[in-house]
Amino acid sequence: MTTLKVSDLHVSVADEETKATKEILKGVNLTMNTGETHAIMGPNGTGKSTLSETIMGNPKYIVTKGDITLDGESLLDKTVDERARAGLFLAMQYPAEIKGITNSEFMRAAVNATRPADKPIPIRTFLKQLDHNLDVLNMSADMAERYLNEGFSGGEKKRNEILQLMTIKPTFAILDEIDSGLDIDALQVVSKGVNEMMSPDFGVLMITHYQRLLNYIHPDQVHVMMGGRIVKTGDDSLAKELERTGYAGLRAELNLDVDLVDEDVPAGNGGR
């Protein structure tokens, strides 16, 4: 079993123009083990994406206090590629488009990044796995030969993130709003891909606005984030409760002093 632990994490970002820093995360605590599925829900602007990018090691986010550890070893001084090779994966909300590199050569390079230089994955083995994964995700074979995310629709990009997840097989995957912009059919396909990954050696952290994703990927734990902290943790009944009461209701219940971007809108509507 592997454990990813976030303790008392404080994170700031610098405004690109004014250079003024602003604290987004104000003491997040979270412990996940492999074999578990966690979901983080919360209103817009509460720091959910900041948390996922910080765990992955995006240099734009500055950790001012606290720690992130993998089996007790701090990740903070590791670069994003080192964290990826250590077993972390982030399915991004807005993956970059890169012309001139095909999807399949990129994924092969990524798979080989965790293997010894003199032992790359045999091409046939790689292609066989790729074909299988494309099939699970209802993706046509030519998607693998297209340039990386170049000209992909929003839905195709999300599928492509899951395709990479299935191909790279990390220890922990963070799915940052993998459901946004997906219709029900696409959501089912993407969920199928994630569910196929489930094993005692794999853990998932889903970030979402929507309770509906949790109908397809069942979480063991649901965390609600507000104002840069996790304010409540429960099982998947918590997601359903939020659906009824909205974040404003939870705020009142917990007597929190945080601003909500969108007041009085139930979370079931995606917080909009």
Added chain:
Amino acid sequence: MPKAAVLKKDPALLESSKFASEPQWLTDLRQRAWSKIDDLEMPIFAKINYHSWPLLNLTADPGINMSIPQTVVNESAAYQFASVGQIVAKAKLSEKLIKQGVILCDLATAIKEHGDLVKQFLFSKAIHFDEDRLTAANAALVNGGAFLYVPDDVEIDEPINLLQFQDSRQTTNFVNHTLIVAGENSRFKVLQRLATVGETENPAHVMVEIVAAAGSYVKFSALDSLAAQTHSYINRRGYLDRDARIDWTVGLFNDGNTVADFDSDLVGVGSHTEMQTVAISTDRQTQGIDTQVTNYGAHSEGNILQRGILLGASALVFNGIGKIIKGAHGSKAQQENRVLMLSPKARGDADPILLIDENDVIAGHAASVGRINQDQLYYLMSRGLTKEVAQRLVARGFLGVVLSDIPMAEVREQMIAMIERKLVNGQRTE
């Protein structure tokens, strides 16, 4: 005028360039060009200073090595034409193409066997011998090259591949001239692969003329990888008649200093060119690339795309020139010049130059000199690729946009390998 830009006019040099028993018209052409060399200026390319390079350091006593290296023999398998310096290693067209009247041979043979055809097009449509000192030097001293003629209405699916080596196994002159004539409504692809054998320091003068008759469509691609010790001048020019089209895709991967002049003259109504060039400069190398489209014909269209990467302390200048002549109504000239800097010590330039003398035209440009996109780098690294590998992938992707336009798989692989090698070497010295 720097001494390097002056040709030492030894009559033995002119004599040594002549083909065996060449016709009088060619000897006359040489003589006229020879006598003008001193009066003509070196060509001027904005921001490209190459005047101190030993481009005119030609020898009056060139050595000729008749043997063909085994590597050339091996590599020539996929080509219809192969040469090492002045020696022809291969010239072989399929029976089918020969029956259709297609001609492919070295320039000396063409002048002997197809003299009227060559005379009609050599230095007469695309490049003129008296444009500047370098065109005159090429006309006077041409000592090798290829000739490809595709008759009217002939369409060829398979690309015609030319492999031309500069022979630097000894001190000699490489003054190469390839003439490509596309008959009316012909369609074909040509690939020119240019490289060096040997370690001696010799300049390279390479010219390609493509004369595209009405309605023809030529897809020309080239991969250049001349040696580090070679200073090169490369001039590729298209002359396009009515509704003709030439698509150029050039990978400039020379290891030595290079000045390149790529032009298309859109003479005919409705003619069209796409000119793509990608280049990498490394170490202390300087490369200046001047790509020009001149719209003479109404409704003609010319688009330029240039992309380059700089490493080490190198310099790379891309000039993109869109020139629209009065009378070219409804013509279009677009260009995009992009330079990616992978080293703080390198110097890159992307200069769009629009010279427009007509009103109802569409012309535009985009230019950028930038560093690697950090979001792309982060994305690749988030999948476990090291920074170096991610950088190389982004850089390769940046240049790789032209790969699909190169018709030979072997040459595509060579280009990828060259990009990789140059990037790895460049990263090592950072």
